[in-house]
Amino acid sequence: MSRKRHILPGFHLSLGWTVTWLSLIVLVPLAALIGKTFSGGWHHFWETVTDPQVVATYRISFGLSLVAALINGFFGFLSAWIFARYEFPGRKLLEAATDLPFALPTAVAGIALTALYSPNEWIGKYLAPLGIDVAFTPLGVLIAMTFIGFPFVVRAVQPVITELSADVEEAAACLGASRWQTIRHVVLPPLFPALLTGVIMAYGRAVGEYGSIVFISGNIPFKTEITPLMIVSKLEQYDYTGAAAIGFTMLVASLVIVLIGNKLQSWGNRFRKHS
């Protein structure tokens, strides 16, 4: 049995290398994070992560990210739908452009969005007379979070739409369902897990995002500060334990988000096999 598993050479070399590199780059430094977090004691940890200024950042990072993820859920779904179903000029270009937020450096996105939405600039100057301020307000943070999370939903949903076979829809239509009924009762249910997975992934990305947000947010305490920024400012004060405490909290939060995402994904896969 064990011989069969190891027919090809290089097991020890490749696994050894993998584990060594993983330990050097990820595991040992993460252990340092966990160690530092509790080096100041439980009380200090609790005091740091419940500090009012830090708590205010949770509202932005965890609350606004949810709004951004839902916006992405809507437009991501629409994009995936038209990419998979419609033929129109420029479709391939739009498809390729979908991943721009992955490829564009976050600092570039940050200054570009700030430039677009500042009061005297491209879009900002049309919004300012309406009394809508975007740059240096939570709305600006929301826009940056939407930008950064967009590709996730499209990438999660599009393959599932492509996989849907047309005959179920034809069957529904033959049985007298209207197009809307077909979409609601036949098309959407199998897509829902994938959509939710995409939204969760976009959410996770927006929660941790730093570069594209800090420029447009203006970093106003209690108003537009995000949680990753708290880590940076603690480090700037050489408060390693404080930075570690917030970092650890974010790590746990991200872990929960990713676990929910994985659960949804396996649920969705089961759904796909049975349908």
Added chain:
Amino acid sequence: MASFIDFRNPPGSDNRADRLIRATSEPLWIRRLLIGSVLAFFILFLALPLIVVFQGALAKGIGTFLKSFTDRDILHSIQITLLVALIAVPANALFGIAAAWAITRFQFWGRQLLLALIDLPLWVSPVIGGLIYVLLYGRRGYIGPWLQAHDIRIIFALPGMVLATTFVTFPFVARSLIPLMQAQGCEEEEAALTLGAGGFDILRRITLPKIKWGFFYGLILCNARAMGEFGAVSVVSAKISGMTNTMPLEIERLYTDYLFASAFAVASALSLLAIVTLSLKTLAEWENKRQFEAGQRSTLETTIETLP
């Protein structure tokens, strides 16, 4: 019989095919509305930010734009960015091949856990990617005092920036190779083995040609992220222009110093990199699909040929 001919519905206007299309697709106006709103979203969120970067870079004329790239500090930041990527990307590429080989060719205890741990840098905040190294190697970190005693600088210096970049780009190559190698299986490798090929011969002559487009795909994404990383690197860099600034950090410095034209000039170079990356990535996706389909077809053909 004449009554079978329905004159109210002459062929072509409302035949079965038309009705089926109507039943399984949306009316034209809805299709147009959906495409229109997606297009508006793309223009607002993806096209305009790109345009504003290039517009900002060229706002003060092509002369100023080109002059930005003769600035000593900016040139230095380009060098640092290239240097960091030149170390981090090959390191992660080698790791990616090793990890994909171990994970897709063997069954072992902890395989799922290993997969999950490789993914970890994808879902944590990039700031944490810098933080963990500061906690380890920084002045008040675990190894910091020892390093200081031996006059080794990691944090606020190049090694720290390489480490942080390696962390955030850690899964890219492995993640693009693992599903591909899983799907391809290892029959050819095993055949080569029975014909007497050694391990590195198999890797070089059998596996690498099979995975080259997936590998390329992982490499360019890894490289784009390595050159563009901001959060992780900003934590471990001293952010001294002309010393430890990468291009993204230099953009921040120029921007906060109100040197907008230069900031956007550097940003436009990175945007160009993003556009090239996206084009190459799309190309790699097509090629990979083509190669995979061709491979499947040939496997299918050989299966058919060997059938009795």
